Amino acid sequence: MKRMLRNIALLACIGTLSACGFQLRGLSTPLSQSAPLSFTSLRIAQAGSLQSALETALRRDGRIQFDNLKGNADAVLRIVDEEDRKDVLGVSLAGDVNEYMLIYSVRATVQRLQDEAPLPLSITLRRTMSYSDSVTLGKEREEALLRADMRKEAADQLVRRLGYLPAPGSKADAGKQP
Numbered sequence: 001m002k003r004m005l006r007n008i009a010l011l012a013c014i015g016t017l018s019a020c021g022f023q024l025r026g027l028s029t030p031l032s033q034s035a036p037l038s039f040t041s042l043r044i045a046q047a048g049s050l051q052s053a054l055e056t057a058l059r060r061d062g063r064i065q066f067d068n069l070k071g072n073a074d075a076v077l078r079i080v081d082e083e084d085r086k087d088v089l090g091v092s093l094a095g096d097v098n099e100y101m102l103i104y105s106v107r108a109t110v111q112r113l114q115d116e117a118p119l120p121l122s123i124t125l126r127r128t129m130s131y132s133d134s135v136t137l138g139k140e141r142e143e144a145l146l147r148a149d150m151r152k153e154a155a156d157q158l159v160r161r162l163g164y165l166p167a168p169g170s171k172a173d174a175g176k177q178p
Helices: 002-019 048-061 133-162
Strands: 042-045 075-091 097-112 119-130
Touching (some): 048 075, 119 133
Antiparallel strands (some): 097 119
16 A cells, blocks of 8 residues: 555656656757757867867757868857866865865857858856865866866857857847857
C-alpha cells in the first residue's frame, strides 16, 4: 500500500512538472525554440581562444550550415576583444585574500551581407572563487575550469544572440546592441 501511494505521488509530481512546461536543459529541440536566423552560413574570423567553443556551440545549435565556413558566407562573426580579469572580492582580517571575482568579457561584431555596418555584441560573465593558500594547486585547477566554463557559456550566449539580431534594413538595426 505504501509503495502504491509513493508511486502515485511520484506520478503526480512528474505530471505537475510536465504540465507547467518544465524541461531539462538541453532536451529541447533547438529549431523549435530558437529564433530563425537572418543568414544560413557563417564564417568565424579572429575568434582567438573562443574558436573551438564557438564552433561547438554553432554545430550544436543546428541552424547554420557549415558548407561555407571557409568560403563566401552570409555573415562573418569577428571577436573584437576578449578580457580576462581576476579582481579581489574579499579579504580576511589579516589582510589575506580569501575570495576572487573572475570576469570574462567578450566584444564581437556580426557583419551580414545585407548590412552596411557590423552589428556589435557584448557579453560579460562573472564567477566568484574562494581562495586559500593551503590548497593553491587545487585552486589553480578550479580557476582554469571556471575560465573554460566561462568561455563555453560566452560562446553559447553569442550563438543565442545571433537569433535575436534585428532584421536587415530595420530601424532597430542602427547602433543597437542585442
